Amino acid sequence: MEAHRSESLGNGVDGGTANPTGDSIMAEGSADLEGVGADANSLVTAEHGTLIPHEGEAEANSISRTPATTHWLRALSWRGRTVLLIVCLAGYCESAVYSCLAPFFPLEATKRGATDTQIALIIGIFQLVVFLVSPVFGKYVTHFGAKFLFVCGLIVCGYSMCVFGILQYCPPGSSYVASAFAIRIVEAVGGAAYLTAAFAIIAREFPEQVSTVFGLGEMMSGLGYLSGPLVGSLLYQLAGFKMPFLVLGALEILCGFLAWYLLPSQTDILSSEYAxxxxxxxxxxxxxxxxxxxxxxxxxxxxxxxxxxxxxxxxxxxxxxxxxxxxxxxxxxxxxxxxxxxxxxxxxxxxxxxxxxxxxxxxxxxxxxxxxxxxxxxxxxxxxxxxxxxxxxxxxxxxxxxxxxxxxxxxxxxxxxxxxxxxxxxxxxxxxxxxxxxxxxxxxxxxxxxxxxxxxxxxxxxxxxxxxxxxxxxxxxxxxxxxxxxxx
Structure with missing residues (x-):
């Protein structure tokens, strides 16, 4: 794993490697900046107090992470382009699936006896579950495997959406509300798995362009968030309540299987000591x-x-x-x-x-x-x-x-x-x-x-x-x- 970033991390700050020259500056000053890494505004390393460039001087000096080059996208290997494509496609599908129910679900849920508060909680419970579950997946990503979490997260979300579509056959009242909550919770667990794995894969595959790739992924997620309600409304008008969930859920499942087939294996060397x-x-x-x-x-x-x-x-x-x-x-x-x-x-x-x-x-x-x-x-x-x-x-x-x-x-x-x-x-x-x-x-x-x-x-x-x-x-x-x- 260390060889993967030999050029970018070398003796730099982010790798936590000691300054080979032994140069250091005022231990008390370096202690004050505990936790500062070698990114844009990191001016002193936390470990050794070594000065690193101001934001405008980064390209003129050697730092731990080489700034992204103008043509990095064209220089990507087949593996890099595949990973970028899958991450962006998955981001679009996940966001479209998450947002598609906004225009019509409150109306349908009201007809089934759900209150405004219950409807708001059904929609909002997704974020709350992601908040609770994400650190767990983050801690054990090396045990599950990043690719496994990524693919399973997408498939679980897709299947959950398909099941959500058949809520119309559920009896109204408390049974309907409880079923909606249960399905959204399972969907959120899948979303947390996918999101955690996606961030980790970006960090592994694009060590010099983490924010750039993250920005591209968020752009696609934003497009999915915007188009999801539109697609959901159109499908709802054409074929009723279940159609948006079946179509978009199937699309996300397809994306999951596509990721399993195309996404390169994510291997890593396990360490015996972890912070x-x-x-x-x-x-x-x-x-x-x-x-x-x-x-x-x-x-x-x-x-x-x-x-x-x-x-x-x-x-x-x-x-x-x-x-x-x-x-x-x-x-x-x-x-x-x-x-x-x-x-x-x-x-x-x-x-x-x-x-x-x-x-x-x-x-x-x-x-x-x-x-x-x-x-x-x-x-x-x-x-x-x-x-x-x-x-x-x-x-x-x-x-x-x-x-x-x-x-x-x-x-x-x-x-x-x-x-x-x-x-x-x-x-x-x-x-x-x-x-x-x-x-x-x-x-x-x-x-x-x-x-x-x-x-x-x-x-x-x-x-x-x-x-x-x-x-x-x-x-x-x-x-x-x-x-x-x-x-x-």
Missing amino acids: GTWKLLRMPRMIISLVSIFSALGALGFLTATFADQLDKQHLATYAIALIFILPSLAYIVSAPLAGYLSDKKNMGVSLMAVGSLIITGAFIVVGPSPFVASQPTVWTYSVGGGLLGVGVALGAIPCFDIGLKTAIGRGFSDDYHTYGLVSGVIGSAIALATFVGAALGGLFVENYGFALATTGASGVSLVLAVIIVGFLLYERILAARLSHTAN
Whole structure:
């Protein structure tokens, strides 16, 4: 496994390898930056205090992970292109399957005796289960095998969707609600397995382009999230309740078998000593990555849960509501690959998270709009605010996995699937929890205080998180400058 990254990790920070020259700078200073890896804004290694380049100097110096080259995609081997294709296709299928029920399931469930709260919980339970299960799959990814988890996750999700389609034959009332919960829970377990394995496979197959490939995968997931409700609605109109689930479920099962056939075997060398999740969670850079995830995905969950109802109250045309509602997702789809590119090529991970959190703060103020900005909402406030939020979410979320991975390896975690799985499980769990909490709190506060005041409060929370991220970035820069001055 070490040979796999011999060129990129060598004696660098991320591999946790000691500086061969023995050069070090002020033990007390290096201790202050415990947990800082060798990504964009890592200015001092955690282990040895060795200075590494500022963001703009990365290409002029040797660092542990070579920045992504402009033509890396064309230089991919058949194996790399196959993995990239499968990851993107699976991301599209999984997101389409997850989102397809949004337009018509609440209506059908109401007819079957489910309350609004029960319907919301049936939809939201997916994220809650992913939050609980992802760390478990991350911890044991080396035991199950990344490919096995990836394929089984897709197939379990697909079969669950097919079974969900026959809920129409279930008796109404408590039996219907309980069955819907059970199926969604099983589907979420499959989703957690797929997501954890996908992150780990990206880290293994694309060590120099983790954020770039993650961004491309998120772009495809965003397309699936957008097209899922459209496809689901069309199939529902054509053939009734079960057809969307049978068709999209079968598509995901097919994707799973395609992955089993085409995805290269993911082998790894098992180590007898592994660090645990709690050590990972004590690292400052990992904590900052999780803060950024909560800022970004919490905001997205908030807006997704409350935006459509707010637009409907403005008596806009149906097509206008649809276009404005999908603007955040469209902005995210466009911005995600760019955020990944900048994180890898320009080494701007933490800087992107800081900018993203500030954009989210401004987006909430505009989209409300906040009473301090405008008295009445307009099409423009909704459009501009929603678009800005999508951009901010991409900038805040995309670099987090790569930063967490580099931090872990830089702090002495083994460079293998165990570490990839741990980081994948933590990041995936945080994404699910942030989305769930954002949607739940968003609905609660909008119901009690109205959309304008709720988004104003959300902007305040986003600002606090932004200050934490920006403060950490400045702390790194100041300490690095101090250590550099002392070394000279």
